[in-house]
Amino acid sequence: xxxDELVNLLDGYNVAVVSDDAYGSILFVNYLLSAMCExxxxxxxxxEISANKLYKIINSLPPNQCIKHILNxxxxxxxxxxxxxKFGKLAAFIEDRGELGETALEIGRIIKEFGRTTFFFGFSxxxxxxxxxxxxxxxxxxxxxxxxTMYFIISESSHLDFVANLFDVIIKISKTDILSxxxxxxxxxxxxxxxxxxLMPLYxxxxxxxxxx
Amino acid sequence: MERDLVANLANMNTAVIADDEYSASTFLCxxxxxxxLxxxxxxxxxEIKCRKVEKILKTxxxxxxxKSITEKIxxxxxxxxxxxxxxxxxxxxxxxxxxxxxxxxxxxVLRKFEEGKIAVFLGFGLLTYMYSxxxxxxxxxxxxxxxPNMTKIFILTRLRKECHSxxxxxxxxxxxxxxxxEYDIMAHSRVYDxxxxxxxxxxxxxxxxxxxxxxxxxxx
Numbered sequence: 001x002x003x004d005e006l007v008n009l010l011d012g013y014n015v016a017v018v019s020d021d022a023y024g025s026i027l028f029v030n031y032l033l034s035a036m037c038e039x040x041x042x043x044x045x046x047x048e049i050s051a052n053k054l055y056k057i058i059n060s061l062p063p064n065q066c067i068k069h070i071l072n073x074x075x076x077x078x079x080x081x082x083x084x085x086k087f088g089k090l091a092a093f094i095e096d097r098g099e100l101g102e103t104a105l106e107i108g109r110i111i112k113e114f115g116r117t118t119f120f121f122g123f124s125x126x127x128x129x130x131x132x133x134x135x136x137x138x139x140x141x142x143x144x145x146x147x148x149t150m151y152f153i154i155s156e157s158s159h160l161d162f163v164a165n166l167f168d169v170i171i172k173i174s175k176t177d178i179l180s181x182x183x184x185x186x187x188x189x190x191x192x193x194x195x196x197x198x199l200m201p202l203y204x205x206x207x208x209x210x211x212x213x
Numbered sequence: 214m215e216r217d218l219v220a221n222l223a224n225m226n227t228a229v230i231a232d233d234e235y236s237a238s239t240f241l242c243x244x245x246x247x248x249x250l251x252x253x254x255x256x257x258x259x260e261i262k263c264r265k266v267e268k269i270l271k272t273x274x275x276x277x278x279x280k281s282i283t284e285k286i287x288x289x290x291x292x293x294x295x296x297x298x299x300x301x302x303x304x305x306x307x308x309x310x311x312x313x314x315x316x317x318x319x320x321x322v323l324r325k326f327e328e329g330k331i332a333v334f335l336g337f338g339l340l341t342y343m344y345s346x347x348x349x350x351x352x353x354x355x356x357x358x359x360x361p362n363m364t365k366i367f368i369l370t371r372l373r374k375e376c377h378s379x380x381x382x383x384x385x386x387x388x389x390x391x392x393x394x395e396y397d398i399m400a401h402s403r404v405y406d407x408x409x410x411x412x413x414x415x416x417x418x419x420x421x422x423x424x425x426x427x428x429x430x431x432x433x
Contacts, residue, residue, distance in 0.1 A: 013268070132342040136259065140308070143260040144293040161371040162342055164233065166261055168268065193234050193265055195272050195428070198403055 001202065001212065003035040009197055011117075014143075015151045016163050019173035022155040024185045026057040028173055029119065029153055030067060031210045037066040042116040043088060044077045044107055047096070050122025051078065055086045061207060077110055079103060079122075100130060104138035108145025117149045124156040132162060139166050164191040176204065183207060219249055221417040226357070227366045228380055231390035236405045236425050237368050238269045240390055241333070242279065243430035250282045252331045255300065256289045256319065259308070262336030263290060267298035273428070289322060291315055312344050316352040320359030331364045338369035341376040349376070353383050387411040390425065403427050 001009075017032075019025035033041070045051045058071070074088035083093035092110055094103055111118050126135065154163065157172070164170055172190035175183075187203040204213050231237035245253065257263050274280055286300040295305035304322045306315055323332055340349055356365075372380065381387060389410040393402075407423040407430075421433045 014264075133344070136261070136339055136343055137308075140260040140293050143264055147264075161373070164371045165339055165342065168265060191233055193238070193269055193272075195235075200402075 003031060003203075003210065006197075006202070007032065007035045009194060010151075010169060011149050013149060013168040013194060014166075015149075015169045015171060016154055016167040017151055017171045017173065018154045018157050018160065018163060018190070019185075020155075020157055020175055022053055023057060023183060024173045024175065025153045025155050026054060027061065027183070027185070027205060027207065028171075028187060028210075029151075030058060030061050030064075031205065032151070033070050034064060034066050036070065036117065039070070040073055040075070040116050041070060042075045042077065042091065042111060042114050042118040044079070044111075044118060044120045045085075046079045046120070046122035047125055048080045048082075050125065051080060051085070054121050058087075075114055075116065077107060079107075100126070100134050100138040101141055104141040105145060108142045111142075111146035111148050111150075115148060118146075118151070120150065120152045123152055124154045127154065127156055127159055136166070160190065167191070168193045169197065171202070186213070218244070218417075218422070221414050222366065222386060223364050224362050225364060225385040225414065226383070227364075227386040227388060228384040229366060229368050229388045229390065230372065230380065230410075231368065231370045232392045232405065234265060234269065234370050235403065236390045236392075237370055238273055239403075239425050239428055240407060240423075240430060241368065242273055242428075245279070247279065247282060249331070250279060250286070252329060254287045254289065254303065254323070254326065254330055254332050256291075256323075256332055256334045257297075258291045258334070258336035259339055260292045260294070262339070263292060263297060266335055270299050289319065291319070312340060312348060312352045313355055316355040317359075320356045323356075323363060324359045326363070328362065331366065332360070334365065334367040337367055338372050341373040346376060346379045350379060350383065381411055384411070385413045386417065388422070393424070 017025055017028060045054065071087045075091040076085050076088040077092045078085055078090065079094045079096050081096065083090060094106055170191040171187060173185050173187050176186050184206045186201065187205065188201040189197055189199050192199060201213050203210050229237060257266060270283055274283060283299060287303040288297050288300040289304045290297055290302060291306045291308050293308060295302065306318050387410040388407065390405050390407050393404040393406050405425040407425060408421045409417060409419045412418060424431045424433055
């Protein structure tokens with residue numbers, strides 16, 4: 001399945017992209033964005049830690065005009081300590097006071113207003129720091145407001161059963177064991193309620209290529 | 214087999230524990246014929262699951278003969294807003310109180326229905342990530358106290374591992390939908406085995422029932 005076909009298939013669904021590490025997940029996002037050249041997107045970035053990491057990884061990847069265009073035009077919602085961003089246009093800044101429910105409602109309102117495909121970054125930290133009870137309630141509040149395509153980029157894979165309950169699709173990214181070193185990843189469908197998207201291997205990728213397997 | 218199974222599950226509290234939602238929906242869509250579906254009341258917990266059910270109904274039975282029935286299927290929703298994208302909303306319970314009190318309210322709604330109805334519960338597996346086992350058992354106690362004879366089928370997917378033993382303790386029958394071990398995760402497959410894992414029904418002992426292959430349910 002070509003990447004643009006996958007992107008079209010996932011329209012309207014809530015997708016978790018779950019990787020063993022931040023590098024693999026953002027590398028895949030980079031490829032996903034390259035299949036969305038015509039779209040305006042919204043980024044919701046939680047925490048200064050994740051905002052910095054996202055910027056550093058994307059900046060280190062080979063330059064691509066399409067990605068550059070998307071990043072320049074992306075609307076950014078930042079939840080953190082200050083309203084500084086290093087790419088895109090700040091749509092809203094939400095000070096992180098630890099009130100997950102209120103934050104989810106506010107994000108839901110913004111997503112509805114923009115009506116764009118939305119990428120969430122940094123919420124793996126929430127999986128570690130928040131109680132699952134609070135996460136379910138926050139997700140419920142978010143979905144009570146917003147109905148757009150959402151990609152949650154999660155760099156932590158020890159809660160797959162829980163994540164499968166929250167999302168329609170899980171795309172899993174794992175390091176291959178072909179080489180002990182280097183950044184080669186396999187990408188497969190771990191969970192899906194989409195009839196046309198079975199549980200199956202999709203791609204192998206490194207920094208310079210993504211190809212179907 | 215379908216008729217026998219439905220008959221054997223009458224008045225029972227049944228858990229269908231599936232490896233994923235897609236296989237659970239395939240089981241339900243094939244298992245439930247028109248007559249069975251007419252007796253069903255859906256009870257849905259959470260916006261998360263309500264949205265998923267909407268998408269699954271749209272894609273899986275969008276053009277089948279069951280469509281006209283599911284369009285009017287009675288729904289009781291526990292969530293944040295009183296809107297649903299399918300069926301007819303029978304009752305809405307706002308999810309802003311403890312699950313024990315929610316189940317008390319739910320029980321008093323369900324007890325008003327005539328005998329012979331089948332309550333199918335969706336999304337209640339999330340509770341295993343939200344509440345302690347003792348709270349879940351108390352909630353079930355409240356529900357059972359008000360609806361002792363109603364046929365109840367709980368569709369549960371990917372439960373918190375620590376809660377599997379309380380599920381066995383709570384239900385009369387457990388139907389398991391498990392990914393077939395003949396197929397591994399890296400293969401293109403939606404192949405599952407469906408079997409009775411636990412049962413207090415004399416005529417329904419632990420046994421194999423079906424195999425799910427894609428969207429088909431095949432009797433074994």
